[in-house]
Amino acid sequence: NVISMRIRRIDTPTGVAVKALAPAKVNLYLETLGKRPDGYHELRTVILAIELCDELDLAGNETGEIRLTCDRPELSAGPDNLVFRAARLLKEKTGCPLGADIRLAKRIPWSAGLGGGSSDAAAALAGLNEIWQLGLSAGKLAGFAAELGSDVPFFLHAPAALCAGRGEEVRPVKVGRTFDFLLVMPPVGLNTGDVYRELAGQGSAEPDRRLDEVLAALAEGDVERLGRNLHNRLQEAAMRLCPLVAELHQRLNGIGTAGCLMSGSGSCLFALCRNRTEAAQAEDGFRRGLPPGSEMAQARTF
């Protein structure tokens, strides 16, 4: 489990504290299969965690208050932050009288389709389960995770999974090797709800053959086959909302990596690279002419 592997308990004079690493993700395949009665889109998506992590420091307190601070002032640390909501939900569900002091250090770009907020929430659930000594099972935590957001349960599971439903039905899948990515983050993010609205119900009746190709290529560690079969149904809708995504995708496509795609609901794009050297070369090559305010980062799978 990608979160529990990355949680460290620290015994302090005032109790247990926890340091948790919350990894980002990329979607290698995402297809929408129509709208559900609850208004969400039925999904089939293959998600892979990558080694670009936010950091959470959590400690219990006796006041009962949840106090969250974040090192990025642009980002709300108030009750709308998913970490805050995770803590409040866990208190409500369990009746735990304790509070928590949580420090969030952001490394993952947000509004990017990289799942940073969802991963933070999953790490908070797992970390608070430790420091409040709630003893909740993985299944219970996954249920709470799904209430917080469609992507949150993935982060309580394996580093790679085929997800269905809203995204909350998580089936771990095999990964045959380490994969290298170059992430390209435009200066503007995208709101997930806006992108799904722009999609306006477009999709497919069934997942196409690329889903099987992606799963087989992942398992076999076949980077060329994986690159040829990347697919994200949300990409065109995101490109209509943000033409810069289209422009960057076209350029990224031209640099000759194994493949490239937008992650999740965007706006971050990734190039799938054959190895770390190619990722470094791609970063160097792409730097020239990068729009002001854009960022790049290399990241590998675990």
Ligand code: C5P
């Ligand atoms: O579940 P989450 O809060 O992350 O979803 C954000 C928004 O994205 C939803 O309000 C919905 O508009 C859209 N969404 C969707 N279908 C999904 C997941 C998200 O329509 N499977």
